[in-house]
Amino acid sequence: MLSSFIFAVEAVTPIFLLMALGYFLKRVGLAPDGFPKAANKLVFRVFLPANLFLNVYGIPSLSDIDLSYVWYSLGVVVTLFLLGIPTVMAITSHADRRGPCLQAIFRSNFALVGLPLAGALFGKEGETVATLLSAVAIPAFNVLAVIALSLFSESGEKPSMKKIALGILKNPLILSIAAGVVALTVRALFREWGVTWRLSDLTVIYTPVRYLSGVATPLALLVMGMQFEFSAVKALRREIITATLGRVCAAPLLGVGLAYLCFRNVFSGAHFAAFVALFATPVAVSSVPMTQEMGGDTSLAGQIVVFTTIFSAVSIFIASFFLRLAGIF
Numbered sequence: 001m002l003s004s005f006i007f008a009v010e011a012v013t014p015i016f017l018l019m020a021l022g023y024f025l026k027r028v029g030l031a032p033d034g035f036p037k038a039a040n041k042l043v044f045r046v047f048l049p050a051n052l053f054l055n056v057y058g059i060p061s062l063s064d065i066d067l068s069y070v071w072y073s074l075g076v077v078v079t080l081f082l083l084g085i086p087t088v089m090a091i092t093s094h095a096d097r098r099g100p101c102l103q104a105i106f107r108s109n110f111a112l113v114g115l116p117l118a119g120a121l122f123g124k125e126g127e128t129v130a131t132l133l134s135a136v137a138i139p140a141f142n143v144l145a146v147i148a149l150s151l152f153s154e155s156g157e158k159p160s161m162k163k164i165a166l167g168i169l170k171n172p173l174i175l176s177i178a179a180g181v182v183a184l185t186v187r188a189l190f191r192e193w194g195v196t197w198r199l200s201d202l203t204v205i206y207t208p209v210r211y212l213s214g215v216a217t218p219l220a221l222l223v224m225g226m227q228f229e230f231s232a233v234k235a236l237r238r239e240i241i242t243a244t245l246g247r248v249c250a251a252p253l254l255g256v257g258l259a260y261l262c263f264r265n266v267f268s269g270a271h272f273a274a275f276v277a278l279f280a281t282p283v284a285v286s287s288v289p290m291t292q293e294m295g296g297d298t299s300l301a302g303q304i305v306v307f308t309t310i311f312s313a314v315s316i317f318i319a320s321f322f323l324r325l326a327g328i329f
Contacts, residue, residue, distance in 0.1 A: 009313050016309055018218055022225025036226045044289035047216035049176030054213045055111055056180025059135050069271045070136050073278055076255045080106040081144050091242045098152035100291050100301035101239050104283040105246035107141045112217055114277030121320055126273030133274050142173045149294040220285045224302040236300050240307055247283050247308040248315040255279030256319050272328045280315045282308035
């Protein structure tokens with residue numbers, strides 16, 4: 001079981017180190033005061049959309065998705081979202097802090113940490129199952145994140161359904177995922193028609209998109225480190241603790257635990273690898289730039305990423321340990 005723990009640590013350590021580097025760069029004066037906010041805007045509107053588009057386009061085929069485990073995963077994510085609403089309302093009276101806390105409870109870093117984790121737990125089959133799930137899970141995370149941040153806006157205004165719907169439709173991350181699905185559909189049609197040309201063959205377009213995609217994660221992590229303030233931890237202690245417990249305890253217990261108790265004869269080891277990847281990993285890096293864009297507490301969102309990243313190594317180890325002990329892996 002030591003190997004499981006070592007993998008969990010190796011999965012989250014690069015994230016932590018990049019955030020630590022960002023903190024250092026800020027402290028030595030290499031990052032001007034306005035840089036983190038401007039960089040977050042670029043991450044949200046340019047780099048992350050490119051990254052998500054390529055992630056979706058990289059899925060082998062949407063027709064290969066097993067809807068049973070997809071529906072189960074979505075059901076748990078929505079349940080976490082609904083349970084999280086009264087929880088965040090109870091632990092803080094600050095509207096701009098509720099959205100980031102709620103995101104942490106239901107939204108994981110599935111693309112960055114989850115996909116390689118599923119592969120490590122159950123080989124190529126686990127990675128394939130997780131990749132197929134990402135076609136549905138990542139859009140769901142982003143739609144629910146828009147709703148969460150709209151429900152708890154800093155202005156205190158009650159959001160209308162029209163405003164929430166517009167926020168979803170105009171969200172760059174959701175638009176990029178939709179573009180990826182369209183590209184996947186065109187690729188499937190080309191395959192049926194015997195056309196060998198693919199989007200990746202258009203290198204003058206595909207290569208720049210790939211370059212932009214590669215910037216998304218490291219820049220987002222550096223910026224989070226730049227925005228981290230140790231002095232703010234005490235003031236935000238209740239919110240940080242609640243969000244961290246929700247992400248690394250409640251989410252894996254519900255998502256992985258319920259699957260084992262009720263559906264262990266239905267789901268395969270590859271499915272359970274995808275569940276660990278979806279429910280036991282830290283909160284998504286993209287939650288920070290999205291929080292900034294929608295008027296939430298960006299400092300809190302960044303610190304939640306830091307703490308869930310640190311403690312997710314424990315939740316990943318425990319989940320994989322018991323599943324291996326039970327003969328699932």
